[in-house]
Amino acid sequence: MLRIEHLTKVYPNGTEALTDVSFEVADGEFLVIIGLSGSGKSTLLRCINRLVEPTSGKIFFNDVDVTAAKGAEIRLIRRQIGMIFQQFNLVKRSSVMTNVMSGRLGYVSTLPSLLGLFSAADRQLALDSLEQVGLSEKAHVRADSLSGGQQQRVGIARALMQEPKVVLADEPVASLDPVLAHSILKYLEQLNKERNITVLCSLHFLDLVHRYATRVIALKDGKLVFEGTPNQIDDAQFKAIYGQEAERISVV
């Protein structure tokens, strides 16, 4: 279970990205975070695994205070939380296999990992993860020879290497052709349903939200402005979140 209490983030340049945000995520939920660009979605997700340092407030992950963790403790928490990125964030020159293996780094000791040595079990796990996203035959090609959709699936396989309890997905389909959006989100849905992994995912398109979310929160200018089920977002709510000029559009 994930509990966020009065989370505030002010960047050194004075930008207040999050203001007093509080909510809870139960195990097994598919929580979607919506909001305009710059509303604080990315900052919120990155505060949860401390890629961004919160200014104040607390985050509890299974009753462990994430905000109080230090050094090695942070890394132990991080390895239980997988993350998927808008730009995939693969090392383009490394092989797919190496990229996937890098998801295991939090579990292995430093010296062997620096030499590129991983246990047979870890290698098998990597192959299984690639199989899960349908890319087993691409294990030994360079990451930049894959298409965008395939690269994001490698990103998912990398997150699976962590055997995560939670997956944070930061706009996972925003850099992809809209027709590929469902293929990626279906993989996330599969993890959510079959492995009971909690998913926190930020999204742009509202019809994707309706299709996949079990619950929705909305951010506007760093403040939580909505919390509920997808069906509860009516036109008035929509305008409140996205501004008066926004129009509903849909994606295939």
Next chain:
Amino acid sequence: MTLSNKTLEATSSPSPVGWISLIVPGLGQFFFGKRWRGLVIFLMTPILGYLVNWSLVHQNIGQVEIGSFVTSWLWLPFAFFWAWNLLDALNLAVGKSINALIGVLFAAVILYFIAWNVTDVKLDRLITRLSDAKLVATDLVNPDMLTISVNGRDQVCAWACVTQAIGDKLAGRPLQGNIRLSDNLLDIIGRIKPDKAPKWLVNLGLAQAGSTPTQYVAGTLIETIAMGLLATIFSTILAVPLSFLAAHNVMSRVPGGSVIYYVMRAFLNIVRAIDTIVWGLIIIVWVGLGSFAGMIALTIHSIAALGKLFSEEIEHIDAGPVEAVRASGANLFQVIRYAIIPQIIPPFLAYTLLRWDINMRSATVVGFVAGGGIGFFVIETIRPGAYPQYAAALWAVAVVIILVDTISARWRDNILRDEPRETPVATQAWRGWLKGVFYGILGLAAFVYCWNLTGIDLKAMFEPAPTFLRLVGDFLKIDLTPAILESVTQQMLVTIFQAMLATTLGALIALPFSFLAARNLTGRSPATVWIYVAVRSVFNVLRSIEALLYVAIFIFWVGIGPFAGMLALSVTTFALIGKLFSEAIENIEPGPIEAVSATGANIFQVVIYAILPQIVPPFVSYLIYQWDINIRMATIIGFAGGGGIGLTLSTYFGSLQYHKAGTVVAFIVIVVALMDFTSAKLREKMV
């Protein structure tokens, strides 16, 4: 609001705010939002004033006597400059702008007049001593590479002799004499002769200690190649770890890392500001004369240059993978290994190859001070005035450097293109492995050979000569007495002006030639392609030889002094600027030309509206870059008799006055670092 109201009212009479530029030049411009112009004027005014006064007091430059009142006429353009600054500010106040070129012109009059005088430009000598120049030129195109024995007497076999011999051979006539490679050429490229058996041969049991088997004995050029190669290998290995300590995005993650970052950056900048040649002077005190000292000097400078480039490359990597690997719970070392290193390998290799090219060039001159290599050979030929022998060395250097330049550029291209390799098929895997082993053994053999040739003596490194400790001590308590400061300042100014004149002269001559060497202008039609090839070749040959090696020619022509140094610098400037300019012309986009032509514009209008706007910014940027390079080169041009601060430095080193030499080195570091910073900032603004 008050300001803009005032500006509106003041259309007839200038705003009083502009008048502030009368008292503090540039401040008015600063107020009206022209921050850069204001800052430049604010800095330039005192500099110009200082220079006018300095050149009058020390060198009587621009001196005029009005009755008993002695002053410099240069105060006149200075006053005009000040007046222009005021007019500019007043015009800005009413929202108008006057041409900045006028101000630049007045400043240029002052700077170039002083530069002309301190560099001791004597144009008449170029003419009156033309016969001397012809002598050198004849020797240069007739290098001592072949020897012919006529009636038992050896003489140089130059072009005339070679063509005659070929003609004789073709016609079946007997040759005039026996032609062979000259001893001079063999000194350069090496010869096969009996010599003392090297240690490795003895250790392998292939030769007896003290025996003299017939073997290849390397020449000075081979020694130079070995120095450049080893320096590149060592400096790359050492620069990689240092570059991580000087990368902000890595060090900000480590406690106390910011301090290490700033210390490392400062260290790299200081070491880089001291030229290889100057390092050579310091190192010979440490390990003694020879190619080993030259190699260390090259390595030290190269570590700093590579360290800076490497660390900037680390700072510019894609942050995404770093974030992703951190998010998986990896520690700092794992992040470096899995997210940073894979990204930096291609640029690091490319920079190493670039540095190899630069190191080879420096290796050809480091022998001027450190002994060893072709640089030392050149000194030995110049002293007795053996110009045909010197010419042979220049041609040999040109061949090697052009070769290195080509190889390095081609490999860099391949590496930076960085295409994903096809998946190796199983049958080819062992071939690739075999190839790897073959190149590995070849590389190792080359490394061991270079190691032996360079005479690397690790013991000497750890047992520095006692004078070296004195040098370090003296460098720490540098001489800052007014007399020394004054003479060092004076020589430093000469050096800067030398660089300025050389840049101007070289660029002016290069400008027309660069159009002739642009592929899109002359390289396409069969009628003009020979022009393209000829001019490009001249650029490449001239560019392959360091300015320091050219000085000897101009000393013979115009005499020792800053003028000769300036001319030598302008030759390399001509070659490099010519190449860069012509590439800038080749990079012109055809789109705007098409668009302007489509409007019905004539050729002149096309040049003004579509071509000039595309080439002026890169031209100016290259000029600034070249000026920066020339200042560095000008600091050492004195070692070959080219005047300036290099002469002062070698005098102090030669007379063991290390505390004064320390002052000079400190000055060089400050000036070079300052110029480096300014030129980088200016070029950033240009792009």
